[in-house]
Amino acid sequence: MLSVSDETTEAPVDHTAQRIVFRPDDAGYEAEIAGMQTGFAMRPDLVVGAESADDVVAAVAYAAGAGLPVGVQATGHGVPGPSEGGVLISTRRMDSVRIDPGARTAAIGAGARWGQVVEAAVEHGLAPLNGTAPSVGAVGYTLGGGLGILGREFGYAADHVRSVDVVTGDGVLRHVTRDSDPELFWGLLGGGAQLGVVTELEIGLVPVARLYGGALTFDGRAVDPAAVLRGYEEWTRTLPDTVTSSLAALVYPELPHLPPQLRGSYLVLIRVAFTGSEAEGERLVAPLREIGPTVSDTLREMPYAESPSIHGDPDFPHAFYGDNAVLSTLDVDAAGDILALTGPSATAMHILQLNHLGGALARPAENAVPYREAGWLLRLLSPLDGADVEEHRKVHAEAFGLVAPQTLGRSLNFVFGGSDRPQGLYDPETRKRLAGLKATYDPANLFRHNHSVE
Structure with missing residues (x-):
């Protein structure tokens, strides 16, 4: 130093x-x-x-x-x-979190992680619209839209932002609200870090103190993964907006540091978060339990502080390449082909995830989060340890090619190492508006080491 x-x-x-x-x-x-x-x-x-x-x-x-x-x-x-x-x-040192329980808001510093925000909010019976991993930065995730574990009920995290403190390309610190500068406010929320460096944002909280959730885990070698996928997709057609869910599939590598029962296993998981009662949650998930036998069933009522256990995202540094496709609808046959492509026959590990969208995520909002009409988000995450990123890119290209007819674009939050391919991050109209803001607030394109429009 x-x-x-x-x-x-x-x-x-x-x-x-x-x-x-x-x-x-x-x-x-x-x-x-x-x-x-x-x-x-x-x-x-x-x-x-x-x-x-x-x-x-x-x-x-x-x-x-x-x-x-x-x-x-x-x-x-x-x-x-x-x-x-x-x-x-x-910005990791700027990690303050201040809760106003009366206003149901949180002032979040640029370096704060979602886990810190959840911990501070639950003391007041409140919850933020956080993502699945408590170690993720809350501000950066929100600027990219912020798809949360309660997204279908409450929308994107960006939809709940009240104000943004940001340093733009001219070196000026601005306090931006929907009233003070509606166009810049619109672009900051969904536009990522390309218009400036956010130092703090104020975001609304929701009155959620507990939920019913967890995961059903199927052995992909004992139960047909395509059957799990088909049963899951059919189940989502019946759901109220108060249920947010996703499906994931992965083959664990044969690594000595993994528990013996996981080495080489092929697991298909359905994760659920529901803010209704436990009894109603049990009724809603009953069709999922009929798909086939599970190796693990963690569905239960829990305090919101335990919600990270639903997904169990890793909290240690590692190398990964990832991309996604925002889909209008889900072609179950094509998704089944992607399951096969990335499953046990693949030469490297890939994690497939399907997020069920809709509900409040489809509601219009005054921000730059695109593709609200989407029904699904398909994500692929590929660990890089001992693997070739170019080989991963080939697999991703083949996989996303299978759902090209349903693809609307890509989600900024889930592009990991894909800055070489900016296409599809925004629809044409959103991209045009962001380019206009870029010309006004960062004409020299200082912030080009982030995802940036021309």
Whole structure:
């Protein structure tokens, strides 16, 4: 760690002086750029460990003065892809969470994780519209839309944002609301990090203290995975909006650090979250239990604080490549072919996930989250440890090609390492509006180390 002085940079004015700064040869540089994603390296020339909005303003001003691109990272889950040079603003220290129980809101710092927000909210019988993994950065996830475990009932996390504090490309810290600047507010929510660096946002909470949820796990070698998929899809046609669910399928590798019962196993999981009563939840999931025998059934009533157990996402750094397709409808036969393509016969591990959309996710909102008419989200996540990313890309291309007729586009939140393929992140009209905002608030395209429109 060091403090930059005017003598250590070619920029005419170094606004980052006397702040937490790292260069590649400094002790602490590697730790500062490290995050959940280890498969795609971000190697900035300068890392600013921001502790406040003033630090972010200084970092953006420095980058603008030096003509350097800017990236931003809180937890490192959604790294767009490899990058060299420029300035990285690390917001992990800005992790404050303030709950206003009367207003049912949370003020969330740029580096706070969803687990922190959930922990603070449940003390007041409230819940945020968080994603499945407590280790994910809450602000970055919300700026990408924020598909949560209660999404079909309450919509995207972005739909509940009240205000955004953001440093735009001119180095100005702005407090943006729907009333103060409706167009910028619209673009920040769904547009990701391409219009500026968000330092804090205020978001609405929902009065949920408990839920009925968990997972049914089927042995994919004993029960036909295609039959599980078909039974699941048929089940979703009958559901009220208060049920949010997904299906996942994966083959565990033969690795010594895994429990013996998981090594080489092929599992198909159906995950459920429902805010109604336990008795009604049991009635609703009864058709799923009739699909076939399970190796695990964790469906139960639980306090909202235990909701991360529904998906059990990993909380340790690892290398992964991922992409997705937002689908108008689900072609069950095509999805079954993708199950076969990514299942036990595949030469590498792939995790397939289908998210059932609709409900409140389909309701119009004044933000840039696209493809609200979609019925499904198909996701593929492929670990990179010992695997070739180009081989993964070939499998993904074949898989997504099978559902091309139903594909509307892609979800920004679930593009991992795919910055080389920006197509489909927005529909044409949304992309046009974002490009106009980009020209106004970041004409030099400083924030091009994030997913960015031209």
